[in-house]
Amino acid sequence: MGQVLFIVWRESVEALLVVGILYAWLKNGDENAQRGLPYLWAGVAAGLLAAVALGAALVGFTEVLSGDAQDYFQTAMVLVACVLIVQMVLWMKQHGRTLKRDMEKSLQKSTQDANWWGVAVLVALAIAREGSETVIFLYGLGFGQSGHVDASQYLAVAIGLGLAFLTFYLLQLGGKIFSWRLFFRVTEIMLLFLGAGLFQTGVDKLIDKEILPTLVDQVWNTSAILDDSGTFGSLVATLTGYRAHPALMNLVAYAVYWAVVWLLVRRANRGPAQRTAGRAA
Numbered sequence: 315m316g317q318v319l320f321i322v323w324r325e326s327v328e329a330l331l332v333v334g335i336l337y338a339w340l341k342n343g344d345e346n347a348q349r350g351l352p353y354l355w356a357g358v359a360a361g362l363l364a365a366v367a368l369g370a371a372l373v374g375f376t377e378v379l380s381g382d383a384q385d386y387f388q389t390a391m392v393l394v395a396c397v398l399i400v401q402m403v404l405w406m407k408q409h410g411r412t413l414k415r416d417m418e419k420s421l422q423k424s425t426q427d428a429n430w431w432g433v434a435v436l437v438a439l440a441i442a443r444e445g446s447e448t449v450i451f452l453y454g455l456g457f458g459q460s461g462h463v464d465a466s467q468y469l470a471v472a473i474g475l476g477l478a479f480l481t482f483y484l485l486q487l488g489g490k491i492f493s494w495r496l497f498f499r500v501t502e503i504m505l506l507f508l509g510a511g512l513f514q515t516g517v518d519k520l521i522d523k524e525i526l527p528t529l530v531d532q533v534w535n536t537s538a539i540l541d542d543s544g545t546f547g548s549l550v551a552t553l554t555g556y557r558a559h560p561a562l563m564n565l566v567a568y569a570v571y572w573a574v575v576w577l578l579v580r581r582a583n584r585g586p587a588q589r590t591a592g593r594a595a
Contacts, residue, residue, distance in 0.1 A: 323474040517567045542558040
């Protein structure tokens with residue numbers, strides 16, 4: 315439940331940020347700009363429908379598959395979710411500082427050309443991107459993999475949405491409580507650990523299917539300290555990739571994941587720094 319809540323909260327805040335930027339620009343603009351507001355909400359609705367359609371398709375696809383085919387599909391979705399989480403963090407590092415400016419430029423061009431459907435498409439794509447990522451992340455965490463959704467999972471989604479609106483409201487108070495930069499920095503770290511947990515889940519599934527060797531069946535056993543099959547231990551395992559009795563392949567995969575992430579983050583951080591240095595020169 316905690317993993318579902320976190321994903322819904324984090325992704326919803328990002329979607330609200332996009333909608334908030336566009337809404338503020340159109341609402342505070344001239345009379346011509348305000349004509350784009352109905353198209354803004356139409357784009358939001360279209361993006362949400364696209365995300366819901368993807369979720370329904372994934373759950374329906376799960377019901378069609380059976381046996382090994384279902385296992386392989388779910389393993390693939392876990393790994394895809396891991397890749398998307400890392401990709402999202404890298405994208406925010408590269409574009410987070412200029413996101414508002416870039417979106418306002420696109421809106422300004424659409425306003426000048428009276429291309430209100432362009433506004434709707436821009437919003438729909440932004441919402442659909444966040445929504446589809448959320449759907450894939452949740453599916454990778456087991457949401458709907460059995461062909462149905464538990465009441466506790468619906469509750470986690472509702473709480474996550476409520477916290478997202480509350481967080482967005484607090485962040486709009488002018489950074490008196492905590493800033494957007496701090497929020498994204500902390501949640502980026504949490505997302506990368508969640509990606510590590512998903513990657514370990516994918517590795518476990520590949521080991522179970524004997525596609526990957528264990529190398530050593532059990533390197534250590536810390537179940538007495540924190541059992542990853544317990545309620546709290548299971549949450550820690552999902553959010554960090556912790557294993558109480560890991561195989562050597564789990565440790566190798568964990569090290570490879572963080573090595574690749576470190577290289578990609580370093581490269582992503584270098585890009586904005588180079589662009590800033592270029593403008594200063």
